[in-house]
Amino acid sequence: MTNRFLVDDFAAADAFVKVLPPMIKRERFSIDILTNKAKTWSPEHVVLAEVEGKIVAMADAFYSDEKEAANGSLVALRGHGAYALQALLKLKREFPSQHxxxxxxxxxxxxxxxxxxxxxxxxxxxxxxxxxxxxxxxxxxxxxxxxxxxxxxxxxxxxxxxxxxxxxxxxxxxxxxxxxxxxxxxxxxxxxxxxxxxxxxxxxxxxxxxxxxxxxxxxxxxxxxxxxxxxxxxxxxxxxxxxxxxxxxxxxxxxxxxxxxxxxxxxxx
Known part of the structure; x- marks a missing residue:
């Protein structure tokens, strides 16, 4: 099975996030600064990298109203960081922003x-x-x-x-x-x-x-x-x-x- 990217497949993204190791979740996903509790994660766009049928990395982003600015993030399973960067580049091409x-x-x-x-x-x-x-x-x-x-x-x-x-x-x-x-x-x-x-x-x-x-x-x-x-x-x-x-x-x-x-x-x- 060849490698591929999944674009805006939010069901697959949610499933990937759920199975991430706890340490990676802590490093990647923030807490609400006012409540000190986990924040709801709901990006506007997401790209997943799938290797041999398994999702190994993800890039996602939130955008300003006019998409002039985008706040992007990466996460990957250990040893698959390069795929997260590839997913980010795919995200930038599919959903561009100035900043x-x-x-x-x-x-x-x-x-x-x-x-x-x-x-x-x-x-x-x-x-x-x-x-x-x-x-x-x-x-x-x-x-x-x-x-x-x-x-x-x-x-x-x-x-x-x-x-x-x-x-x-x-x-x-x-x-x-x-x-x-x-x-x-x-x-x-x-x-x-x-x-x-x-x-x-x-x-x-x-x-x-x-x-x-x-x-x-x-x-x-x-x-x-x-x-x-x-x-x-x-x-x-x-x-x-x-x-x-x-x-x-x-x-x-x-x-x-x-x-x-x-x-x-x-x-x-």
Whole structure:
């Protein structure tokens, strides 16, 4: 039996999800940030990869009203990750969108690498969910958009920047120093464009090699606005559980350590 893809076969998708190992389910499917319970999974489109009569991987997506943005996700049985990527490419061809987003609950080097290459933006799962709750209750607002936890390939291309590993050292120091500046001074001109605060933070995460847990918590804090919008989420206990202000100081300390290490490396006092 040859390999094939099943498009929008939701019965088969539900059956596949039910038989996934518990660990994979925990890694892939999120919980509601307000109730701390499993969320109902109901994607708009889904593509399944079938190998020798057995479904081994899946890609699915939720879309904005005009399909300008899509939030996509992957899941695969162990050893079948390549089929999940093939399913994602099939999904993109069948149901295109201008901007593909990925949300990670527990980022790893592998999942971050996939998201960097195949998606336009990568967010912390909880940060994205907070953003959705706030926009449902307050209406669309660019200030309620989540901050990415990595600088995706698309972001680098938009600002005509090379990968961080090949970026000019002086530019990297300028980005990190600007990210540390007071919010009023938080802008930087690069290649004829102004780096917005969100892109600046995402770049600073990568340049200073900030731990993913710190990135996740800082972006949650940014979207809630240091507690100013917390009441709009509706559950103070939920906010306290997922938004931890102490990580902001860890982020800033990480940026300062990076700058200090570069001063030492440059031979300056």
């Amino acid at each position: 593909w987003q990925s949300c990670l609950r527990e980022p790893t080097a592998a999942t971050v690498g996939i998201s960097f290459r195949f998606f336009d933006a990568t967010y912390d799962q909880a940060t994205w969910e907070i953003s959705q709750v706030l926009m449902e209750r307050l209406g669309p607002d660019p200030r309620l958009q989540p901050t990415p936890i990595i600088a995706n390939q698309s972001l680098l291309k938009h600002f005509d920047l090379p990968p961080v590993s090949r970026m000019d050292m002086q530019l990297k120091k300028e980005i990190v120093a600007t990210a540390l500046a007071p919010s009023a001074d938080n802008h930087l001109h690069v290649n004829g464009s102004v780096l917005d605060a969100s892109s600046l933070m995402a770049l600073s995460f990568d340049i200073a090699n900030i731990p993913y847990k710190v990135r996740q918590n800082v972006t949650r804090l940014m979207i809630v606005g240091m507690g100013a919008l917390a009441p709009q989420i509706g559950d103070p206990a939920a906010v306290k559980r997922i938004v931890k202000p102490r990580f902001l100081s860890k982020y800033r300390s990480g940026l300062e350590s990076y700058l200090n290490s570069q001063l030492t490396f440059d031979g300056c006092p």
